[in-house]
Amino acid sequence: MKKATFPAVISTAIVCYLFWLCITGQLAMLFEGEAAWQVLVAGALVSLGVGLFAGKYFIHERSFYLWHPARLFTGLLYCIIIFPWELLKANWDVAKRALSPKLPINPGIVKVPVDLQSEYGQSALANSITLTPGTITMEVTEETTDEGEQDYFYIHWIDVATAEEKEAGDAIKGTMEKWLRRIWK
Amino acid sequence: MRYVIDALIVISIFFAFAGVVGMLRMPDTFCRMQSATNISTCGILGVIIGGILYSAIYLGNAEMAIKLAVMGVFYIITNPIAGHILAKGAYKHGVRPENKMVVDRLEEDFEQ
Incomplete structure (x- = not known):
């Protein structure tokens, strides 16, 4: 240490x-x-x-990385507007599933690539995903390929639309990763 | 303004209700946890935001509003960590849903 x-x-x-x-x-x-x-x-x-x-x-x-005014402002914007909107959409979706008579669920665990390198950025993204109803981050791994290191999340998803890594990533992360990339590289 | 506060609290009660119904109806552990997240996000945050507005505007008590906001922040920080650890622990312990999952990359990649 x-x-x-x-x-x-x-x-x-x-x-x-x-x-x-x-x-x-x-x-x-x-x-x-x-x-x-x-x-x-x-x-x-x-x-x-x-x-x-x-x-x-x-x-x-x-x-003092986060105390930089631009990053602090982006972070606050993310916490106050962007993330609650995603949260509300996902909440409405899961509530509809729970209350509908047919119970239309389709659960599975998908693997999703993550482009953030910073460990703070990764933990912020993983916590955002877990807090969103319908998705839970279950494992974080790192794989070394020819082009360098790539991090992956294993995510339990209540309605698996596609098992393909990139598309599933776009559907789950939505706009959250784009905003977090402006704060952490 | 009073109507906004009431609407927030009613919305969060609706989401908490949906979460409880989901917890009773969902078929397996992980789906139940997904539904429980429903209670712990919109179900709690609506009440907290309503409480902040009520104590700041009607009671004129800024101290109480700030404490409620701190409560909300701590809740948001700690809740996903507990959810992640519970799901991971259940999976590692060997809990599997009765009906087969559509795709299970965790099993494909880690268990031969």
Whole structure:
């Protein structure tokens, strides 16, 4: 296990401090100008301590990568508009299947190629797929071919339209991978 | 605005209902899990967003709204990990659906 670098500690501490502000209710008080300074200072000390211990587990790549404004904006857009829309469509589809009298399901496990290289990007995509009703990521593998390394997801799909890898990938990932590629390469 | 909040909560109750019906009707473990995801996404998020709007606008309580938002974020982060591990564990343990799956690449690639 590599040691925690200084930027990794700071980056982790910022995230922890934001959570501290939300949970203790100081964020709302900051806007009203009546935050208690003791709570703010204690939170800063505790999040620095947590950053020292947890930084090396939390940050594996460049530390301030996500704090870049363009990437932060794309990420927020993905979380607030793009992904909920996909979620709503998939929810409606699965709810219709569950309530229809014939129960039109067609389950199977398909293999899907993934173009993201970064491990954060891959875990974001895998979690997005699992959170979408109708698809669950079951295994992540890496295969070495002549052209380099290619990652694959094994996905349990409730309505297998096609078993062909590329087409199944387009149908399952939809627009999600295109948006995640703008954040992580 | 009150109608928007009510509509959000009614929609999420509908999705939770559909999820429960699906859990009872689906034929095997993995399909049941798919239906359970239905409850845990739209079924929960609608209630949380409705609660945020209600506590921010009608109760004027920003602290409660922020805490609800943090709850939603934690829920979204932790839920898929649990679902993934449950499905993978069930598969590794040897749980297979009664009716054959259409295609099972996991079995083709990993078990000789």
